[in-house]
Amino acid sequence: MISLIAADEVPQPAYSSGVMLLIAAVAVGALLFLIMKVKLHAFVALVLISLLTAIAAGIPLGDIPAAMAEGFNTTLGSVALLVGFGVMLGRLLEVSGGAQILADTLVTRFGEKRAPLALGVAALLFGIPIFFDAGLVVFLPIILTVARRFGGSVLLYALPAAGAFAAMHAMIPPHPGPVAAAEALKGNIGLTLVVGLPLAVITWYVGSYLVSQFLGKRFHVDVPDVLFGEVNDGNDEDEKAVLRQPSFAVVLMLLLLPFALIASNTVVATLGASGAIDAEAGWAEFLVLIGQTPVALLLTVLASVAVLVRPGRMAEAQSLMDGALGPICAIILITGAGGMFGGVLRASGIGAAMTESLGDLGLPLLLQAFVIATALRVAQGSATVALTTTAGLIAAAAAEANLSDLRLVLLVIAIAAGSTVLSHVNDSGFWLVSRFFQMDEKTTLKTWTVMETTIGLTAFALAAVLWPLG
Template structure:
């Protein structure tokens, strides 16, 4: 779920005076561009699933071929490739790195086990997936999808390892909760941008979006995940944290296990800090707070996701690592945590590269032009346009903002109530959620964090995202009809 997409790639080098690369003027019609995109996806799946070529190599290769086929000048192709890659890896690399460091410290010291035991003790074994999902809904309010997922991975894996069975029982409810909050509920950037573009009230979108997201999560994620996990067995992965040690480091047994209050405090640090950035940014954007105030700038800085996670890791070193071992030993543990995630970071970045090539190819603009007057109800039009944009270029945020801008004129002419404007935002978010696949960096993040191959991820995560989006749209449509 690539969160970028609004910026354009910069010049090729630091001393270059060239203008940034913009989206290409389409040389083909909409149908041809869609066929090129479909062919690129098919080729990518063939290389990965049939020929077993490494996903990173396949994604870069198909990105280059797609850029050539759609007609980018050869000299611009390196910048085109870097557009999506740099945008994605710039955010993902730091948060994954800090996230796995925090997770490794929680796992080695037994913090993840403490939290898992507490959750299970209060909710029971059968309700463990529900408990993880509810916790993810709460943490997902201010935290972006990928950051929240990385923070929760050690907890998910610890619970899954304790009870056995498919990791999907625990992973899908949590990941789906973060996805629901990220796409539907302000202050996340996609729904805020869509609301501003069509003139919806952000506060009302928040109030309506939260119950819609919760109900849609339970119906479209929680219930569906039970069905999928019962039919698809995915073992607990050790790709991120290595072999789980039951809260006891193999080289340094007898570490003091932290209390539940200590673990909860560590998890609340990024929640609170990131809230500063997301909430204050929304208040500034909506005009509630004036721009340029120093205190707003400072709180926004420490609330940027990588900075918030950096602060959290530093606190974790002090309260988890140093009471048990020397700084050299703690540093060694953190270093060992980074090695396995290099492939995750690179593959996720390459997924963003592929989505960025499709975005700059003009597919979104061509679709927007051809769908601007569908002659159907606004709420269905909003959902269809967002869905097609999501499928074509991968980024949920881009689909949200592009669709909002596209239908803004028609929405203004319709004279809708504030409530119906909010339902339009929710319908756009629903379309921007469905059918996550190989051009979505979030697809690769989920795939690699939980040790799933591409076919399994399509059969599980893509289905979950689709049932979530369809449920959100069904709720919004029902409310549209009765108001």
């Protein structure tokens, strides 16, 4: 989810494949030990293990600071603005009672038993144009308010939505991973969307929704209040003096605004790449600009302030937003440090060592694509990097096999499946989910990691079933 690495830019390991794999295994084990047993703060533990891993993996000492900073800065640059603007928007919706109104409407329309399904379906629709982390941030106030309304484990409501964003991010154009994979394999991007979309929906329902309902009943996680404070229903007189209570239509408009802006960017970029429009035209560049995720969320926060804050109450509204920013500092730093750890593993060439050890196994092409993507995902954490790198590594074999357009699409799905499984401590998304829902690392491994794995396995099973039809 963090950065793109072309196949010809994969760093070569300093030691043999066996040694590099041992270093990776020891690094992950040591990190889990420090966090779960020693109870060392996750941010400190991630930075320490990143440093020690870089040294052990043979990265030149003078290059280690840059290797650590690259993963940290790349992740922080994408996450900090999204989380910051997202929680400010969430705070305004929470305190104004807007999130409660939206939750009440969902309850009325779908009923208590179908509320998790409704959240997941909405996330599937919104997840077509928007990245995983941005979608999750914008959906947070809805997830938490619905969970507070019904009680029980927050996972019953959080995992279906998070799983929907994760599935769409990995499998569906115009997200960068599947687009880059389809291009590397000389596949048809339009067919990838047409075939991939129903497969993604089935994958979500089986691998995320059904699994999340089982996990949510087995693992109780209290609804967190660190992000938005105590629940607000919009009836507090002091709050009414600062913020207007919005209607359902206004809340829906504020939530749809960032998705509409980001979708405009996606459409213009796609049409420009195909030559259907002039991508350098002023209007096209403007739509691309306002559709950049941080800009879209900034404009949405400004729109929320204009709609919800009463005249002359900006100082109090500023205090409300300040209160939302303080608690997320740890989330941002830990997520950035998770990106640092993944970046060090990428820079060390551990992913190349894993693919080298798997390249001569003589596996069928579809299974080989899944296994290599899984190895890269486990080794360095980023789903997008696993997607793009695996596609580059198997492109020659795919061309030699002279595959049909359908089989090329299924190959992209298999790669996406492998790049989704086994999200763990080197994945910044793991830390985002863990900290947003206030889960410890052990619980996150037993819930989020398990669900990501069932999503990937379901997608691969669907691709394998359809492969003979190609």
